[in-house]
Amino acid sequence: MxxxxxxxxxxxxxxxxxxxxxxxxxxxxxxxxxxxxxxxxxxxxxxxxxxxxxxxxxxxxxxxxxxxxxxxxxxxxxxxxxxxxxxxxxxxxxxxxxxxxxxxxxxxxxxxxxxxxxxxxxxxxxxxxxxxxxxxxxxxxxxxxxxxxxxxxxxxxxxxxxxxxxxxxxxxxxxxxxxxxxxxxLPKTPPKVSEEKIKIGDIIGLDALKLLKDKNFLIFFISSILICIPLAFYYQNAHPFLTAAGVENPTGKMAIGQISEALFLLFIPVFFARFGFKKTILVGMIAWAVRYVLFAYGNGGDLSFMLITGIALHGICYDFFFVSGQIYTNSKAGEKYKSAAQGLITLATYGIGMLIGFAVAGWITDNYKTVEGAINWLMVWIIPAGIAFAVFLIFALLFKDKNKLANEI
Structure with missing residues (x-):
């Protein structure tokens, strides 16, 4: 180039x-x-x-x-x-x-x-x-x-x-x-000229719904939507929480999460090769529960290390679930449905899952306040920790890792 x-x-x-x-x-x-x-x-x-x-x-x-x-x-x-x-x-x-x-x-x-x-x-x-x-x-x-x-x-x-x-x-x-x-x-990137009639189903990935006939993919699809509920809590509440806890330079410290994300991306092929898809994605799920427990019981003073550790877990939380999920989806879809399948998963997670998650996070924040109007942060974090752990159990019990993906990485 x-x-x-x-x-x-x-x-x-x-x-x-x-x-x-x-x-x-x-x-x-x-x-x-x-x-x-x-x-x-x-x-x-x-x-x-x-x-x-x-x-x-x-x-x-x-x-x-x-x-x-x-x-x-x-x-x-x-x-x-x-x-x-x-x-x-x-x-x-x-x-x-x-x-x-x-x-x-x-x-x-x-x-x-x-x-x-x-x-x-x-x-x-x-x-x-x-x-x-x-x-x-x-x-x-x-x-x-x-x-x-x-x-x-x-x-x-x-x-x-x-x-x-x-x-x-x-x-x-x-x-x-x-x-x-x-x-x-920037370099010219012309449109993809096509004489084919546009299908709305192709655009949003509806053709990939056929993949849901596979029980394992269906469980993964539902789990992807559910795990986005606790994810929404982080996006919506992490910065206000760190600010309220008295953490100095909260925005800069939250960047640790992105550094972690970049580093753990390198470990995904290793985890796939050694442990397979199911164990890799389960590590991502349980990491959400652990980070929220750390947020629930940490503080901006002597226990601030718990908050920093929770932020640093972002790489495992995001990469081990979402990036691993994209690889799994790609492997299951086949050539015909690869683009449609990725579109469907994006719609399910960032669309449906996050919409539900933000609504739940907003409701929890409004309903767990003290008499003085202060937010009860313990409950704001314990609830999504419980949701993440429940999704972890559902996936661990119902998903059968019959086909190892190690050879496909």
């Missing part, structure tokens, strides 16, 4: 995930402290990610893949996203903020597929080349968190109380504008 193109693609990935990490991590704290949002209102805002994930395949399948170059629509979406970020930065009303963030997520979520499309189009051997490009996305997310905590100090107690946390939207908006402009200089 041409060095100039490699640099542009790496910068594209860096900015793509820098944008997300710059505002999404601190969103829960901003909503509760600055917009005085309730648990259910916070859940509704976080659920926009799921609605964006549900709508994204239609934007890609009906528009981007058929009529426009991927790099051009990527640029348009990010420039429009920069405008919406500025509106979110200025918002003081939760109702208006929700409209802006929903509009933003509908535009942003399709770009996750578009950046992959642009990158893959320039690669002769994606299996070897993609990881070296994609890792810059993880670096972007990490640096966004470190900048917020250690450079700008927007997540300090004083900054949060004086409203400086809203600057994260301004930072994300500037990065979005930069990526929008950069996109028009």
């Amino acid at each position: 041409n060095t100039t193109i490699r640099i542009k693609l790496s910068l594209m990935m860096f900015l793509e995930f820098f944008i997300w990490g710059a505002w999404f991590v601190t969103l829960g704290t901003f909503l509760g402290n600055n917009l005085k949002a309730s648990g259910s209102e916070t859940a509704a805002v976080f659920s926009t990610q799921s609605w964006g994930a549900i709508i994204a395949p239609f934007i890609i399948g009906l528009i981007a893949d058929r009529y426009f170059n991927a790099e051009k629509i990527l640029g348009i979406l990010h420039i429009a996203g920069a405008f919406l970020m500025y509106q979110m930065y200025q918002s003081t009303d939760i109702g208006l903020f929700y409209i802006y963030v929903l509009s933003y997520m509908v535009l942003y979520m399709p770009t996750l597929a578009l950046v992959n499309s642009v990158a893959f189009n320039q690669m002769k051997d994606p299996e070897k080349e993609f990881a070296n490009i994609r890792v810059w996305g993880t670096i972007g997310w990490i640096l966004a968190g470190l900048a917020i905590s250690f450079l700008f100090h927007w997540d300090s107690a004083e900054a949060v109380s004086t409203g400086l946390l809203k600057n994260t939207f301004l930072l994300a908006g500037i990065a979005a504008l930069a990526l929008g402009l950069l996109s028009f200089t």
Whole structure:
């Protein structure tokens, strides 16, 4: 690959995930402290990610893949996203903020597929080349968190109380504008010209429903939806919890989770080869329960190491379940249904599962408060720990690992 193109693609990935990490991590704290949002209102805002994930395949399948170059629509979406970020930065009303963030997520979520499309189009051997490009996305997310905590100090107690946390939207908006402009200089990625009639079922992966006839895949599919319930608790409540616990530089410390994610990604082939799919995914499931128990009983003082350990478990929680699940889905689908199957799993997890999860997390937050209105964090974390452990037991008892996937890695 041409060095100039490699640099542009790496910068594209860096900015793509820098944008997300710059505002999404601190969103829960901003909503509760600055917009005085309730648990259910916070859940509704976080659920926009799921609605964006549900709508994204239609934007890609009906528009981007058929009529426009991927790099051009990527640029348009990010420039429009920069405008919406500025509106979110200025918002003081939760109702208006929700409209802006929903509009933003509908535009942003399709770009996750578009950046992959642009990158893959320039690669002769994606299996070897993609990881070296994609890792810059993880670096972007990490640096966004470190900048917020250690450079700008927007997540300090004083900054949060004086409203400086809203600057994260301004930072994300500037990065979005930069990526929008950069996109028009990226290598041309023309649409996939096809004369075939568009089928809605193909776009959202409904053809892959045939895989659910396999009992093991059905159990995995249901477990994927259920495990997203405790996952939503982390996205929605982790930053507000760390802030309330008095943890200094919470945004920067949450970046430990992304560092962990990058490191544990390297261990997945080893676990598959030695232990097989079932044991690997069970480790991911039990890690969710363990991390939430650590959150429930840790604090920002003498037991702060429990909170940091819980954050560091993110790599096992995410990689061992979601990445392993993607590999398993790919192996079960066969050539005909590979794309459809991945689309179906994405719809089930980031769509259905996360929607349910955010709603449950919001309800729990609203219903477990002290008389003074403070959140009972013990219950907020013990409940998702119990849910994760229940999913662990269901999968352990019902899933039969008949076909080892070790040889397929």
